[in-house]
């Protein structure tokens with residue numbers, strides 16, 4: 109059975125990349141190699157030594173409980189179904205990660221707030237623009253989640269730099285593409301259910317998030333101590349991505365799989381129905397809408413020609429959302 113590697117990224121968190129410092133370059137290469145190996149095999153890894161403080165994650169946990177504890181009427185004032193750019197609160201039964209079942213979860217999505225007159229918003233209003241915040245929780249709440257967005261953006265950028273190094277691309281290759289990104293920070297609440305661990309009469313286990321692959325580039329997940337995330341390996345086994353203190357679970361999404369011509373694996377995963385309420389905090393790391401996702405220069409050869417048609421990153425995400433969100437089909 110495969111295992112999900114734990115990668116200590118502290119050497120690169122503590123040493124900013126500097127092409128003129130051989131020792132530092134070697135540290136970056138060592139960490140990048142481990143990340144690259146995981147991306148080419150199981151497509152999932154844990155990162156530790158990431159520098160994000162436990163106190164921050166505790167504050168985020170409280171912020172998420174405060175949000176989900178609000179009355180439904182209050183939460184629905186900022187419903188994602190009323191948002192033109194996919195931000196805000198998602199009620200139960202809003203999302204279907206697998207076509208077989210509706211997910212048993214509620215969500216809150218937030219991105220980089222851009223003013224309506226920003227050129228990217230004028231051009232691509234479906235995934236760029238303002239956020240919706242719960243008015244009742246005030247400006248402190250808003251500041252905390254906005255700050256967290258930028259903290260996670262920085263971590264995502266660091267991991268992408270490792271990918272850049274591993275794939276022999278110029279170090280600034282992705283820089284402009286991620287300046288005004290479509291990244292989303294998402295809080296998820298899965299309620300505890302009685303049938304946790306049970307199977308139906310066809311032997312199917314009870315799920316709160318159906319089997320799926322992620323749509324974007326890189327996903328960074330912080331989960332509480334409940335457990336339930338499972339990752340599919342190439343042998344058809346489900347591996348438990350058990351909660352490990354002070355780590356993020358990182359995985360590759362379909363967009364990076366396309367970009368790398370299938371070299372990096374976007375791996376199916378799912379969430380078992382928990383016995384008790386479970387909370388997770390996910391950062392989806394994506395470039396701006398107009399980014400052309402075209403086979404990366406180092407990922408094709410005469411024997412391995414590009415497998416996928418070029419597509420704009422935003423068009424790709426939108427096509428995947430259309431398959432997932434029940435409200436998009438109204």
Ligand SMILES: O=C(O)CCC(=O)C(=O)O
Pocket residue numbers: 296317322329331337377378379388390
């Ligand atoms: O909550 C989790 O552990 C996983 C969530 C997930 O896979 C997703 O939202 O794409």
Ligand SMILES: [Fe+2]
Pocket residue numbers: 320321322327377
């Ligand atoms: Fe996922």
